[in-house]
Every structure is written in structure tokens, then in C-alpha cells.
Amino acid sequence: MFIENNTCISHKELAAFIDAISSETTFAQGTLQGTNVSTRWDFSGSFSFVVTVATTIGYGNLAPHTGIGKVVVIAYALIGIPLTFLMLQGIGGRLTQLSHRVNKLKLCSKKPALNKYLNMVLIIVIGVSLLFIVPTILFMKVEGWDLMDAIYYCFVTLSTIGFGDFIPALSENRFSRRADALTVYRIVTYVWILFGLAYVALIISYISNILVRKAEKVEQISRKKIEK
Template sequence: MAGSGLFDWRGSWTLSLLLAYLCYLLLGAAIFQLLEKQAEAQSRNQFQMEKLRFLENYTCLDQYALERFVQVIMEAWEKGVNPTGNSTNPSNWDFSNSFFFAGMVVTTIGYGNLSPSTEAGQIFCIFYALFGIPLNVVFLNHLGTGLRSHLATMDTWGHQPRHNQVVQTLGLALFLTVGTFLLLILPPMVFSHVEGWSYGEGFYFAFITLSTIGFGDYVVGTDPDKHYISVYRSLAAVWIILGLAWLALVLPLGPMILHQLMYLWPLNKDPSSKKGITPEADGLSHTTKLPITI
């Protein structure tokens, strides 16, 4: 009967999570619709007006010819060719851009603004991703494991002198602060300067990229009117890999630092907790160990 009760508890918990998940999706859908639908309608109406105005100014063209030209532009865009450029624009498949694309494949970001157009390239992309994605996951997990091995002493953090606890907590906070500045605060400044974006747009691009969402609405190194250095996109790919690795290290550290800060607070209130000793109801004292999840 105990097993039946456990099954009922797990089933109810799963159902609750499912309902919460669906409610979260419904809430997101409602808010996105409220924020974006009117702007989309305005853009659609403006585009239609521009087409009508173009036909009025160039009477030698008919509706079919214009629609065909728009279709050609859309096909070029889907193949990574910017329609506002010309034939002198740098190739999307030079080594630097190819390196950037390879990084987007193995990290599963996939901006969607560039993809292989040849059958051979598509087949190679399948096998490249098939082996590259697990390799990327193993690499990031290995970095996380390496950090946990260096922080093995944190398992006994609750039994260390208070001075050591404070030093370790400050060290982790410094690690998070420096990493946040170098990988989340500084790069948007660089992208804003190079790409001509606002800082908000640069930060939006950085977050969407490092979270591997990769909408493709903002992509570095794609403006045909700008002259980028040859290694610009390769450096961006390196930043992405480092950023993902840093996140793989940071995500387990968040709960650990929270536990530490929560544990430090009562040390100033209850002298008996400084030695990690908790009074029990039977009059005896037992050492307690802080449960820390890394």
C-alpha cells in the first residue's frame, strides 16, 4: 500500500507540474500576442503600402513581376545573401564565417539566417551535428566537473572556521562578478559599438545567444555596409563557447552560494552555531553538515 501511496503522490506532482507548465506557456502566449500583434499588423500594412506606391511610380511593372522579384529576394535571404548588398560583399562561407557557423551547429544555437544550400553540405551538417553536439555537451560538463573537483572542500564548508567560510564565499562572489562583466556586460558594449545597436539590443543578442535560443533577428557580422575585421565572427564564436562554458560553471554555483549566505546569517545571531553544533531535545549535541548542491 505504501508503494501505491508513493505512486499517487508522484502522479499528482507530475500533474501539477504539467498544469503549471501549460499555464506558463498560455501566459507567455497571451503576453507575446498583446505586445507583438499590433506591431506586426502595422508592419504588414506599411509593406503593402510601399508595394502599391512602388507600382504607382514604376508603371512598367505589374503586380506579378513585383511579387516575383520579392520572391527572389526572399530566396536570397534564406540562403544567407543580404539583398541590400552587392556582389562585392564578403562570402558567408569564408573560413571565419564557416568557423562561426560550425560553432552555432554544435552549440545548437542555430540562428537560422544561414544554412547549407547544397545537398552535400546538408548531409555533412547532419553528421557534423550528430557527433559535434555530444562533444560540446561533454566538453561543458567536463568543465563543470573540473570546477566541482576544485570546490570539493565546500562539502565540509559548514565545519570550517568562519574566516574560511567568508573567504570562500567572497571568492565565489568575485568569480561570478568578473565572469558576468567579461561575458555578459562587456560583450554587448562591443557589439553595440561595432554593429551600431543600442546597448539593450546588444544585451538582448547576448542573452538570446548564450541561452541557445538563437532567434536570428540579431546576428553579428551581417551588415553589408560595415567592414568587419576578418576574425570578427571567429572571435564571436569563441566568446559564445566561453560564455556557454561559464554558464555551465555558474548554474550549479547559484544554489551553493545561496546556501552559504543563508548559513552565514545565523552565525551572528546564535553563538552555538559557530561550531556547527545544534542543540537537540535530548540534551546532547550533534554536529550538523550543511547540505550543498554543486
């Protein structure tokens, strides 16, 4: 279509066209293959961009190209990232309260130590099931990814690494021909990301506390040995 409408173009116009393609490689590839690719700045696309900026995931599939857009992103990030961290702390606090309630369960009342470990395993199983297993199955069904790719995407996203090699609702999937379903799918995905980030932060904090306690015990033992 471009060649038919532009049979004679200048070097400057050709360079601008190549720059436009290079900035939207996924869109260009999908166009050549005849598949649907969603990179539009509609509501769901803009919502996805806002979440990836505020959570510092930064897939890289959407980015501002104008000077004003770049200034707006900088201003938004300076305000949005701290507010997002505060929100994640609030969600993490709620999850902590929920974990404390689970810790009070008496699955094995005769052995308190065993009961504590059982409760911890229950918390991990519930969290992993809701934030990893269920999304993995969903992405396999909707996006057509295999098991390894879906698990890989969940981990890379919730750890805020965000390579951008796998992005939901970008290429053609089961909801591509239904705009309303695609919008809901995108929003649910990024709401999952917010809760998933809070849960992963909670797990990392829990592991860090265990390591700190172990280090303090080792320090106390070493200090006693040195004093003797």
C-alpha cells in the first residue's frame, strides 16, 4: 500500500518511513504477516502503558515519540512511581494481615512447630496458585503460549524485569476480533500485575527477614566465641 501510494519518494521521506517501522517492529511484522497487532493508543493500550511506567516494568512496546509526550511521561513517572509504591505497600499490608490470619489456623494443633510450617506452605500455595498457576493457564489458552513461555512471562513481569519479548494482548489472540473482550482482558491482566507485585514483594521481604535473623544469630554466636 505504501509503495502504491508513494511511487517516488525522497531519501528524507524514506528515512522517516524506516524510522517509523523500526519504532514499531512488532506492528510492522504483524502487518507483513497479515495478523492483527494491537499497538494503538486506545484506552486499554494507554492503561497498559501507564501501569508499566508506574510499576517500572517498562516492556518497551509503547513509548512516546513527541517531545511533549516525553515530558509528560517524565512528570508522570516522578509522581506516579512513588504513589504506586505506596499503593503496593498498602496492598502488601493487607496481604500480610491475611497471612497472619492464616498463620492462626490450627491444621495440626498437637504440634505447634509443624502447624507453623503447614500454615506457611498454605500461604505460599494459595499465592502461587492465584498469581502464577491460574495466569499461566490463562495465557496458554488466550495467547497460545506454551507452558515454559507463560511461566517465564509471569516471573519476568512480577519481578519487574520486563524484557518485553512476551506481552499479552499485543499480537493476535483469542480476543483479537472482540474489542470489548480485549479491553477487559488487558485491564484484568494489569490488575493482576499490581497484586502480583505486592505478593512478590511480600515473599522477598519474608525471605530477607529470615536471612537477617540467621545472620544475627551467626553474629551473636561468633561474638560469644570471640569473647571467650
